[in-house]
Amino acid sequence: MKSLKAIILAGGPGTRLRPLTCTRPKLLMPIANRALLDWTFERLSWAGVSEVVLAVNYMAESLRRYFGRERYGIKVKYSLEPKAMGTGGPIKLSQKLIKLEEDETLLIMNGDIWCDLEFSVLEAAHKRNVGRGAVTTITLYEVKDVSRFGVVELKPDGRIAAFHEKPSGKVKSRLINAGIYASTSQIFSYIEPRRTSMELEVFPRLASENRLYGFQHKGEWGDVGKFEDYLKVNFKVAEALAGEKPRIEGSAEYNSTVKLVPPVILGDGVRLGSGSRIGPNAILGRNVKVGENCQISNSVVFDGVEMEDGCLVKGSILGEEVFVGREAKITGGSVVGDLSIIAPKVKISRKVYVCPRKEVNKPALGPKRIV
Ligand code: GDD
Ligand code: MG
Numbered sequence: 001m002k003s004l005k006a007i008i009l010a011g012g013p014g015t016r017l018r019p020l021t022c023t024r025p026k027l028l029m030p031i032a033n034r035a036l037l038d039w040t041f042e043r044l045s046w047a048g049v050s051e052v053v054l055a056v057n058y059m060a061e062s063l064r065r066y067f068g069r070e071r072y073g074i075k076v077k078y079s080l081e082p083k084a085m086g087t088g089g090p091i092k093l094s095q096k097l098i099k100l101e102e103d104e105t106l107l108i109m110n111g112d113i114w115c116d117l118e119f120s121v122l123e124a125a126h127k128r129n130v131g132r133g134a135v136t137t138i139t140l141y142e143v144k145d146v147s148r149f150g151v152v153e154l155k156p157d158g159r160i161a162a163f164h165e166k167p168s169g170k171v172k173s174r175l176i177n178a179g180i181y182a183s184t185s186q187i188f189s190y191i192e193p194r195r196t197s198m199e200l201e202v203f204p205r206l207a208s209e210n211r212l213y214g215f216q217h218k219g220e221w222g223d224v225g226k227f228e229d230y231l232k233v234n235f236k237v238a239e240a241l242a243g244e245k246p247r248i249e250g251s252a253e254y255n256s257t258v259k260l261v262p263p264v265i266l267g268d269g270v271r272l273g274s275g276s277r278i279g280p281n282a283i284l285g286r287n288v289k290v291g292e293n294c295q296i297s298n299s300v301v302f303d304g305v306e307m308e309d310g311c312l313v314k315g316s317i318l319g320e321e322v323f324v325g326r327e328a329k330i331t332g333g334s335v336v337g338d339l340s341i342i343a344p345k346v347k348i349s350r351k352v353y354v355c356p357r358k359e360v361n362k363p364a365l366g367p368k369r370i371v
Pocket of ligand 2: 110112223224225
C-alpha cells in the first residue's frame with residue numbers, strides 16, 4: 001500500500017473542557033473508554049498513513065509519553081512550538097519534520113474531532129480536485145447551527161467560493177469545516193512562520209484564488225471541544241459499539257438485581273452493587289465501583305471512580321478516581337475533576353464544575369466553578 005503522511009493539531013489548551021483538561025490534554029479525553037486520538041490513529045492506519053506529526057503545545061509531555069514513537073504501526077513525530085501559534089503556525093513549523101514528494105497528498109487535521117470518515121476516500125476526492133487546480137480539499141459536514149464553526153459557500157463543481165470563520169451574522173450555507181484537510185505541499189507556502197490562523201487567513205485566500213475545494217462527509221462527526229458535544233459523541237459511539245446489549249470490556253461483577261439499560265459500556269473490572277440502574281447512555285471506565293441502589297444515566301464516568309450506596313449521576317461527567325459519598329447527587333451537566341471527593345448526601349446540579357482534588361461538602365447549584 002502506498003503511504004500517506006499527516007499533521008495533527010494537538011496543542012490547544014482545551015479551555016472549554018476544564019476541569020478535565022487541567023489534568024490531561026483534550027486529545028486524551030476518553031471516548032467510549034479510549035483516548036480520542038487513538039480512534040483517529042486507528043483510522044489513519046487503515047488509510048495507509050505511515051507517519052504522523054503531532055503539533056503539540058499544551059501538555060505536550062503527556063502526549064509524548066502516551067503515544068511514544070509508534071502507535072498503530074504509525075511513526076509518530078512531535079513538533080513543539082515555543083508558544084501557541086494558532087492553527088496555521090504549527091502546521092508551518094511541522095513542515096521540517098515531513099518530507100513530501102511533489103505529488104504526494106498530506107492530511108492535516110484538528111485533533112479534537114471524532115469522526116468515521118475514511119481518509120482514503122478524502123484523499124481520492126482531493127486527487128481529482130488537484131487536477132482542477134486545488135491546493136487543499138476541506139472535509140465538510142452539514143449542521144443546523146453553523147455559528148460555532150467555519151462555514152463555506154460551496155459551488156456545484158465542488159469549489160469553495162468563500163470561507164467564513166464563526167460568522168456572527170446570517171449565512172445561507174449549512175456546510176461547515178469539519179477540520180480535516182487533504183492538501184498538496186503547496187499549502188506550506190500559504191502559511192506564515194508565525195501565529196497564523198488557517199481559518200481567518202489561509203482558507204479565505206485559497207478560496208479567493210479558486211484553489212480551495214470541499215468534500216462532504218455524511219457519516220458521523222463531532223468536535224469534542226465542549227462538554228455537551230463531548231457527551232454527545234460518547235453516546236453516539238456507545239450506541240454504535242454497544243447497541244442493544246451492554247458492552248463489557250473484560251470482566252465486570254454484578255448480580256441479576258442490577259438493571260442495565262442500553263447503550264451501556266462497562267470497562268474492565270467494573271463492580272456494580274445490587275439494585276443499581278445503569279443507563280441509558282452510561283459509559284463506565286476501568287475499575288469503577290458502584291454501590292447499591294445507585295443510578296447512572298447520560299453520563300461518562302472515568303477510570304477508578306468509586307461511588308457509595310444510593311448515589312445519583314445524571315447528565316454529568318466524573319473524572320478519574322473521583323469519590324462520591326453515600327446518597328450524593330450529581331446532575332445537570334456537572335463535571336467533577338480527577339481525584340475530587342463529593343461528601344455524602346451533597347447535591348451538585350446544573351453545570352457545577354469541580355476542580356481536581358477538591359472536597360465538596362456543601363450543596364452547589366450552578367452554573368459555577370468550585371476551585
Ligand atoms: N499546536 C497547536 N497550537 N494546536 C492548536 C493551537 C495552537 O496554538 N490552537 C488550537 N490548536 C488545535 C486544537 O487542539 C484543536 O485540535 C485544533 O487546533 C482546532 O482548535 P479549536 O480551538 O478546537 O478550534 P474550534 O473548534 O473552535 O474551530 C476549528 O474547528 C472547527 C471544527 O471543529 C476551526 O477549524 C473551525 O473552522 C472548524 O469548523
Ligand atoms: Mg475544536
